[in-house]
Amino acid sequence: MPQNPEKIVDHLELFKQPEYTALFENKRKNFEGAHSDEEVARVSEWTKGWEYREKNFAREALTINPAKGCQPVGAMFAALGFEGTLPFVQGSQGCVAYFRTHLSRHYKEPCSAVSSSMTEDAAVFGGLNNMIEGLSVSYTLYKPKMIAVCTTCMAEVIGDDLGAFITNAKGAGSIPQDFPVPFAHTPSFVGSHTTGYDNMMKGILLNLTEGKKKNKTNGKINFIPGFDTYVGNNRELKRMLGLMGIDYTILSDTSDYFDSPNTGEYEMYPGGTTLEDAADSINAEATVALQAYTTTKTRDYIEKQWKQPTKVLRPFGVKGTDEFLMTLSEMTGKAIPAELEVDRGRLVDAMTDSYAWLHGKKFAIYGDPDLIFYVTSFLLEMGAEPVHILCNNGDDVFKAELQAVLDASPFGKQATIWNGKDLWHFRSLLFTEPVDFFVGNSYGKYLWRDTKIPMVRIGYPLFDRHHLHRYATLGYQGGINLLNWVVNTILDEMDRNSNITGKTDISFDLIR
């Protein structure tokens, strides 16, 4: 049927109409040279078995559906958490278009970053001229307070030297001598987006704090969130620190940047850590990283160069938040206030309300190391049992640390940690050793379709569901959100499996 003006249908319904299904069939039969349905079905079944799994895990060169991105996006993300900061990517311009697109699609927010638009001539002669002109233009046009420079793989392969280039650009008068231009080399053939975060964080701190060391501490504690894409998290962190009466600086606070209000006026640089606070972070009592694997170089730098103690404290789940608060209390001498104890009680209350639906449930998870770490720890607290833990960008330190957590729990015995593997490996794992649910980002929807295993969306990116990133996953209140997503996914699935009238609906219960 052609469109009915009173009920216009789009792709979701349009292509189910017989005219279109006939069109597809005709195209397939006469022009596509398609394989037979039987052959497709046979191969499809074969890909679900153990033989295929072994072949799949034997591959050495090919990566299929990776669960990691490249460095510069992490660098941009770190930079965008500082007041008035414009990320500037030295290299070819297509990368920046992709980075901005990806972040905008996840957050449904603007994302500003510029490129030096290097082309063939720069590939031959180097990108210095692009840097000189680019810094001048972006400084004049977009009036940032800081320009944070990182590289694409193009600039890395041809060997552009950012430190020297920036000095040259300042010498050529592109920008004032005292204008902050921190930088990080972020080759995309090393590490992943989490490495880029670390590199840029270190670069920014190094630049801003130079010469700012005083004899006395400022009495504050620095917090580095890491590549954490939940905008509710820094707000929850601030609330908790406020309740405890702790004076703090959050180093790279992207939560306002990626969650700005609609007022009818566009603001290019909403929120962020002020450059003054960032500069003074060198004088803090200590630095606490809320993620371990996105801050290794930064922590090392802070300890060695600033001579400042650092700690990794991950305030996620009950025990993680307990430890966070108790350690902070020890560090500062401030008591943990009653409000937070009430919060804790509420999370525990929620967990005792829901545990029966999660206890003994087998799950699989993939994502960045720190995210996997906290989600797995929290689910173990619920009595759920991890089976497949897959981390494309995890290292041996991560594996050992997570293994210790698994070993310490009676629920962690069945788990295998798969470092350096991709989502096509994950598919084989889910088919050969199925679980009750799996946790991952939006790319997991293809696995959900193939395996029919219920999926909980936690991570980055979240493209196909709205507003999940707006919540907190941090602290006791964040724990309730995590629990909510997991338990209600399981309950939704239960309803779907018991909704056929007269057949499966015996257990279609009102009360769960």
Added chain:
Amino acid sequence: MTPPEKSLTEQNKELIKEVLQAYPEKSRKKREKHLNVHEDGKADCGVKSNIKSVPGVMTARGCAYAGSKGVVWGPIKDMIHISHGPVGCGYWSWSGRRNYYVGNTGIDAFGTMHFTSDFQERDIVFGGDKKLTKIIHEIEELFPLNKGISIQSECPIGLIGDDIEAVAKKTSKEIGKPVIPLRCEGFRGVSQSLGHHIANDAIRDWVFPRFDQAKKDNTLKFESTDYDVALIGDYNIGGDAWASRMLLEEMGLRVVAQWSGDGTIDELVQGPAAKLILIHCYRSMNYICRSLEETYGLPWMEFNFFGPTKIAASLREIAAKFDKKIQDNAEKVIAKYQPIMDAVVKKYRPRVEGNTVMLYVGGLRPRHVVPAFEDLGIKVVGTGYEFAHNDDYKRTTHYIDNATIIYDDVTAYEFEEFTKAMKPDMIASGIKEKYVFQKMGLPFRQMHSWDYSGPYHGYDGFAIFARDMDLALNSPTWDLVGAPWKKATAKVKAA
């Protein structure tokens, strides 16, 4: 005496001058060549195009890889496209364009998957040719129903001098399937446009020899008819190509190849067997049309399936290339759909008429969608391309009114300033622009991806287009922007 009122053209020219003031002098000179106001009777929009973006501006442009892998080759569904190089290019663009296809993903279709060689430092140092060879064999083993492989080079490949052509030739023999190398490194050219050209040249050099051979061997997969056409330059965003194909088939033509949305390698090979090439996105596939014309004497024509006015005109122009039977059929198709379109316009035009829109899209839509807006009584007051060439701006003059502001490779700064001054009722552009303008309280539609709706092509598509423009312009949410107490204060102050 009041001075005589300035014409709109003069006003807009002044606006451009004002906006340019923000640049340092050198880049201002570069940018002013890309901005102009269209004047009736001129053969061209009077802007320079297809020139390097100014370093340091926020350009919406992509790269050659985006043009080759993202646009032309990626939608070929039964082939596996390797993003050859580091992990990012493929990851950030993974499933970003909604090139719809029918198939069993991971088995005989691969459109929403990301295959990469995930280059590490050692690959940069020692070269990636061996790894690439191994990858191709691993693909063969794990995905036996693939119909071929393309190698989409990312920046480092060209810089380190890998010989992907040699690997392609060797492995193609070994696996007995097409393996097609693309030198679409992102630093080549000034935008995604060069990637389209490179992708087209690869079809010419690596696919057409298979057609020539098949013709010689008499092994083409179908018997030719007089009504065979190839539908090309449609990437099936949200199903566009299907809505177009529907109309061509209804008028009695036989679409023997669809390039490249929902396409297959067989259809690429069959392309030259058609009697007429019908091209929608001229910018991305005109190269191959010229090549088909030169080599095979195959005629081609551009058409426009946005909005009922242009669809009817295009159907008639296409039919005119065939016999009376097809021409009569075309009239029947128009007669069948026109009343439905009239009803759509009757319903939606009163809701959106009189609004103005500013466009900024890729290489075709900045002109081709203008008549669809006009069918609804929406006026386009500014338009520009990310990666057009001079001939696109010539073609644009047929579509736009006097005093329309034209911006080539517009920077984020210019676009925002033009918007503030021109105060259009809606912006139609891409995801990177979307939230900027929504924060300004302006309705916005993504005209690269149809904002997850679509199709927009063909008669079925126009109905959706009309519905979507209505929902964008008339959403009550826009009226909520700005706290009422702030508005009240502003009124008091103004009074």
